[in-house]
Amino acid sequence: MTEFALDLNDDQKQVRDWLHGFARDVIRPAAAEWDEREETPWPVIQEAAKVGIYSLDFYAQQFFDPTGLGIPMAMEELFWGDAGIALSIVGTGLAAVGVLANGTEEQIGTWIPQMYGDVDDVKVAAFCSSEPDAGSDVGAMRTRAVYDEARDEWVLNGTKTWATNGGIANVHVVVAVVDPGLGSKGHASFIVPPNTPGLSQGQKFRKHGIRASHTAEVVLEDVRVPGSCLLGGKEKLDERLARARERAREGGERVKNAAMATFEASRPAVGAMAVGTARAAYDYALEYAKERKQFGRPIIDNQGVAFQLADMRTRIDAARLLVWRASWMAVSGKPFTAAEGSMSKLFASEVAQKVTAQAVQILGGNGFTREYPVERMHRDAAIYTIFEGTSEIQRLVIARTLSGLPIR
Numbered sequence: 157m158t159e160f161a162l163d164l165n166d167d168q169k170q171v172r173d174w175l176h177g178f179a180r181d182v183i184r185p186a187a188a189e190w191d192e193r194e195e196t197p198w199p200v201i202q203e204a205a206k207v208g209i210y211s212l213d214f215y216a217q218q219f220f221d222p223t224g225l226g227i228p229m230a231m232e233e234l235f236w237g238d239a240g241i242a243l244s245i246v247g248t249g250l251a252a253v254g255v256l257a258n259g260t261e262e263q264i265g266t267w268i269p270q271m272y273g274d275v276d277d278v279k280v281a282a283f284c285s286s287e288p289d290a291g292s293d294v295g296a297m298r299t300r301a302v303y304d305e306a307r308d309e310w311v312l313n314g315t316k317t318w319a320t321n322g323g324i325a326n327v328h329v330v331v332a333v334v335d336p337g338l339g340s341k342g343h344a345s346f347i348v349p350p351n352t353p354g355l356s357q358g359q360k361f362r363k364h365g366i367r368a369s370h371t372a373e374v375v376l377e378d379v380r381v382p383g384s385c386l387l388g389g390k391e392k393l394d395e396r397l398a399r400a401r402e403r404a405r406e407g408g409e410r411v412k413n414a415a416m417a418t419f420e421a422s423r424p425a426v427g428a429m430a431v432g433t434a435r436a437a438y439d440y441a442l443e444y445a446k447e448r449k450q451f452g453r454p455i456i457d458n459q460g461v462a463f464q465l466a467d468m469r470t471r472i473d474a475a476r477l478l479v480w481r482a483s484w485m486a487v488s489g490k491p492f493t494a495a496e497g498s499m500s501k502l503f504a505s506e507v508a509q510k511v512t513a514q515a516v517q518i519l520g521g522n523g524f525t526r527e528y529p530v531e532r533m534h535r536d537a538a539i540y541t542i543f544e545g546t547s548e549i550q551r552l553v554i555a556r557t558l559s560g561l562p563i564r
C-alpha cells in the first residue's frame with residue numbers, strides 16, 4: 157500500500173502545472189462567453205483533445221496513480237479554470253467509468269474510443285441514471301430493459317433526466333431496471349450506440365450555474381440494442397441477479413456494501429471539483445482585496461476582510477485534505493468505515509458555496525455583476541451540493557455508516 161503523502165512527486169507536479177497552464181490560458185478566458193451562450197464549448201474540448209487532456213489515456217493515467225492524488229489534482233486544476241467548461245471536458249469520463257467498472261474488455265475497447273472520438277472529430281458521452289421520479293431515490297427507477305431472446309436484443313423504454321451531455325452524446329450509457337422485484341439491485345447498464353433509433357433528447361435545461369455544460373432529458377422509446385450492449389454480458393447479469401435474490405433473502409448487507417464502496421470511491425472527485433471552484437474564487441478575492449482601496453487603504457488592511465480570506469483559505473485546505481484522504485483510501489483499498497468519501501464531498505461542496513459567497517461579498521458591487529468571475533463561480537458552486545448525491549444524502553450515508561442504523 158502506498159503511504160499517504162501530502163507532497164506531490166515530481167511527475168505529479170509537472171502534470172499539475174501543465175493542467176494549470178491549460179486552465180489559465182485556455183479555459184478561463186473562454187469561461188464568460190460559454191456561460192452566456194449556455195452551449196457545449198466544442199472548440200475548447202477540441203483544444204483539450206489536441207494537447208491530450210481530453211482522452212481516455214490521460215484519465216487512466218491519473219486514475220491508476222498509486223497515490224490516489226492524480227484524479228483530485230486534475231479535477232481541482234481544471235475546475236479552477238471554469239466549472240462549466242471543465243464539466244464539459246470531464247463529463248464523458250462519467251460514462252467511461254460506467255463502462256470501465258462494469259464492461260468486458262471487448263466492450264471497453266469498442267465503446268470508450270467512440271465516447272471520445274478523435275482530435276479532428278471530438279465526441280462526448282452521457283451517463284443516464286436519474287429520472288424525473290428517481291433522483292436521490294435511485295430504487296424508484298422506472299426505465300425498463302426487457303430481453304428479446306429471439307433477436308438477442310434488449311428493448312429500453314423510459315425517460316432519463318439531468319443527463320450531462322444527454323442527447324448530444326455519441327454514446328449513451330443508460331441504467332435500467334431488469335428485475336423490478338430487486339429494487340436498485342435489479343438494475344443493469346446498457347450502451348446505446350450512436351444513432352440508435354428511439355433515443356431522443358427531451359428538454360434541455362436552462363441552469364443557474366455550470367451553464368457551459370449541457371444537461372438534458374433523454375427519452376427512450378422502444379430503443380433496441382444488441383445483446384452485446386449489456387455491460388458485463390448476460391451470463392454475468394444472470395449470476396448477479398441470482399446472488400442478489402439469494403442475498404435479499406439473507407438481508408442484503410453484502411450487496412449494499414459493495415455498491416457503497418463504489419460511491420465512496422467516486423465522490424472525492426466531485427469534492428475536488430468543488431475545491432477547484434472555491435480556490436478560484438479565493439484567489440480572485442485575495443488579489444482584489446489587495447488592489448481595491450477604500451478609506452485610503454487597501455480593503456485587505458481591515459480585519460473584517462482579511463479574516464474572511466483567512467477563513468476561506470483554511471476551509472479550502474481542510475476540504476482538500478479530506479478529498480485527498482478519501483482518494484488515497486479508495487486507491488489503497490482501505491475500508492470506508494466512516495463514509496470518508498461522502499464526508500469529503502459533503503464538506504468540500506459546502507465549502508465551495510460558502511467561499512464563493514464570501515468572494516462575492518469581498519468584491520462588493522463588482523462581485524454582484526457578470527463583469528467579474530466570482531459571480532459565475534458562486535452560481536457554479538451551487539451544483540456540488542446537488543449532483544452525485546445531495547448534501548442531505550451524504551449526511552444520511554455518513555450517519556448510517558457511523559451508527560449502523562437505518563437512519564431516515
Ligand SMILES: Cc1cc2nc3c(=O)[nH]c(=O)nc-3n(C[C@H](O)[C@H](O)[C@H](O)COP(=O)(O)OP(=O)(O)OC[C@H]3O[C@@H](n4cnc5c(N)ncnc54)[C@H](O)[C@@H]3O)c2cc1C
Nearest residue numbers: 283284285286291292318319320371542543544545546548
Ligand atoms: C447540472 C446537473 C447535472 C447532472 N448530471 C447527471 C448525470 O450526468 N447523470 C445522472 O444520472 N444524473 C445527473 N444529475 C442528477 C443528480 O444526480 C440529481 O439531481 C440528484 O441526485 C438529486 O436528485 P433530484 O434532483 O431528483 O432531487 P430529489 O431527490 O428530489 O431531492 C430534493 C431535495 O430533497 C432532499 N431529500 C431527498 N431524499 C431525502 C432523504 N431521504 N433525507 C433527506 N433529504 C432528502 C434532497 O437532499 C434535496 O434537497 C445531474 C443534476 C444536475 C442538476
